Amino acid sequence: QVTLRESGPALVKPTQTLTLTCTFSGFSLNTNFMSVSWIRQPPGKALEWLALIDWDEERYYSPSLKTRLSISKDTSKNQVVLTMTNMDPVDTATYYCARSSDPAAAGPLDYWGQGILVTVSS
């Protein structure tokens, strides 16, 4: 059974760095074609893809946010960590991690975590 769970602070102050952890089970990020993405959703708004790391340690970032993002994995702990620097109130959102296992292309997200609401406020 595949599960993902996000963890991290619910509240961060402007200019601080956000660190979120995705802990997963039921698959290995060492397995070919597996990848984990981070996606966010501001309250009442659309989904926005942020970053992806795959089984081969390839990393991809949203072009509009790449200077602020870093993604890494710890396969021994089955975790993927996202850091976002210089947080601003507009970054207030629910942050999701999700898996892709499609051998054709890393894209369709077949399992999602429940999400974590992060509020940026002083």
Next chain:
Amino acid sequence: DIQMTQSPSTLSASVGDRVIITCRASQSVDSWLAWYQQKPGKAPELLIFKASNLETGVPSRFSGSGSGTEFTLTISSLQPDDFATYYCQQYNNFWTFGQGTKVEI
């Protein structure tokens, strides 16, 4: 960046209706397109991948079609459980979501 535009933004429908949602890409994404359903307070769920492939466990009343820049999600007979927001996502060049289509009564 590839922009994804869904229409309509909101759709009013009744149980039993045939519902069609359109997604347009600002440039060709071939068939690298997925559709998701999201209910309030929940994570999205994958419905369709590679434009027309039904994810395991998804009811057959859902179908997808299209390629290049024009795609559609069709619900053949709307059920009470289908009132939700639907998103398209391209994965040909990075990953981009549409703005969503809310299906309401």
